[in-house]
Amino acid sequence: MATTIKSRGVRFLFTRVVTGAAAAGVFVSLWAGVAATAAPHSPMNANSGDAATAANQGVIDQDGWHWDPASQQWVAIAQATPEAPAPVPQPVIVIERQPVYYTTYVQQVPQGQSSSAPSVPADAGTATLPSAPALPSAPAPAPAAPVAAAAAAPPAPKPAAPPPAPRTTKAS
Amino acid sequence: MKLLAFFALVAACSAAVGATYGGGIAASLLPDPGTHGAWYASRASGVAAYLFLWAGLVGGLWMSSAWFDGVVNRGRLLAIHQTAGIAGVVLGLGHGLVLLPDPWTHFTLGDILIPFGSYYKTLLSAFGQMALYLSAIVSFSFWFRSMIGTRVWKYLHYTAFVAYGAALWHGLMIGTDARALWLLGLYLSTSLAVVFIVVVRITYRRPVPQRRSVHAARETNAA
Numbered sequence: 001m002a003t004t005i006k007s008r009g010v011r012f013l014f015t016r017v018v019t020g021a022a023a024a025g026v027f028v029s030l031w032a033g034v035a036a037t038a039a040p041h042s043p044m045n046a047n048s049g050d051a052a053t054a055a056n057q058g059v060i061d062q063d064g065w066h067w068d069p070a071s072q073q074w075v076a077i078a079q080a081t082p083e084a085p086a087p088v089p090q091p092v093i094v095i096e097r098q099p100v101y102y103t104t105y106v107q108q109v110p111q112g113q114s115s116s117a118p119s120v121p122a123d124a125g126t127a128t129l130p131s132a133p134a135l136p137s138a139p140a141p142a143p144a145a146p147v148a149a150a151a152a153a154p155p156a157p158k159p160a161a162p163p164p165a166p167r168t169t170k171a172s
Numbered sequence: 173m174k175l176l177a178f179f180a181l182v183a184a185c186s187a188a189v190g191a192t193y194g195g196g197i198a199a200s201l202l203p204d205p206g207t208h209g210a211w212y213a214s215r216a217s218g219v220a221a222y223l224f225l226w227a228g229l230v231g232g233l234w235m236s237s238a239w240f241d242g243v244v245n246r247g248r249l250l251a252i253h254q255t256a257g258i259a260g261v262v263l264g265l266g267h268g269l270v271l272l273p274d275p276w277t278h279f280t281l282g283d284i285l286i287p288f289g290s291y292y293k294t295l296l297s298a299f300g301q302m303a304l305y306l307s308a309i310v311s312f313s314f315w316f317r318s319m320i321g322t323r324v325w326k327y328l329h330y331t332a333f334v335a336y337g338a339a340l341w342h343g344l345m346i347g348t349d350a351r352a353l354w355l356l357g358l359y360l361s362t363s364l365a366v367v368f369i370v371v372v373r374i375t376y377r378r379p380v381p382q383r384r385s386v387h388a389a390r391e392t393n394a395a
Contacts, residue, residue: 030216
């Protein structure tokens with residue numbers, strides 16, 4: 001076959017050239033046709049026939065934006081319809097989880113006591129903290145305040161990072 | 173062969189240049205493509221590629237059926253069949269590559285050339301990619317016929333139906349103009365034509381010429 005081609009050249013060369021030229025012509029014609037009839041919209045959205053129809057009519061509302069055919073750009077729907085009443089601001093309920101603090105301090109054991117357990121203070125059962133003297137490095141516990149005053153007081157500032165959880169060793 | 177390759181190269185270069193400068197030089201020839209020149213070129217080349225792949229398929233079926241004998245010279249029909257197939261492949265390749273400079277879509281070379289590699293509708297895009305590769309294999313297998321054998325070449329040609337179906341499905345499902353009446357009509361008429369010619373091809377085979385035996389020929393000559 002190759003020898004045949006070499007000896008005779010390409011058979012029906014004119015037909016082949018005309019077919020190729022027809023392909024180029026069809027392509028260019030379709031290109032011109034598409035460009036002439038295309039609507040100004042995103043090609044990715046052009047799959048929808050409704051979108052194409054809407055684009056031809058200049059009516060596109062999408063994701064809170066409205067296509068303005070006059071200015072050829074997207075405008076926010078609230079901006080596009082100024083006669084609409086302004087939305088009423090709704091109250092927002094914020095729920096924050098506050099960290100729980102544990103205060104660790106060292107209590108001096110009075111001499112003469114054999115047990116390591118601290119003695120029960122006299123006011124046990126109340127909400128007051130033990131009256132042991134705190135170390136200079138430990139923060140002094142805040143005095144108990146009335147409930148009304150505590151509610152009125154501003155919340156304590158949040159620490160930059162929550163305190164690390166105490167490590168527990170597994171008993172073997 | 174060399175001339176065909178030359179024309180194919182010229183067509184590919186023209187498509188690339190047209191795509192690259194779709195908004196510039198070619199814009200003067202077209203009615204205001206704006207910044208969508210590459211996108212429009214891709215849509216146009218997609219439809220044109222489908223048309224010429226269809227023409228190649230129909231030409232092959234036409235050649236293999238005796239029903240159409242005498243309508244067109246077989247040699248000329250072969251030339252049309254081959255050139256239409258190659259033109260379809262070139263246009264199909266251009267259909268994808270044209271999207272590279274398009275500012276709206278963000279296809280990479282991998283999105284376009286690797287089957288199932290497209291970020292946009294992966295499966296439906298893969299139909300188009302597979303149609304392109306199968307069509308290329310079928311179209312260029314002509315020059316490797318002696319190497320692969322007629323039997324393999326023939327079976328390879330059957331994949332042209334798969335390629336055509338994949339191209340049709342790709343165009344119908346994600347073609348931008350798929351819902352346009354003119355394109356729906358084009359898809360319908362071309363598909364019906366393929367079905368018609370396939371039915372003709374199956375039911376109207378070329379009659380095998382009867383060979384006279386040597387013995388019968390001697391008897392005839394003796395008489």
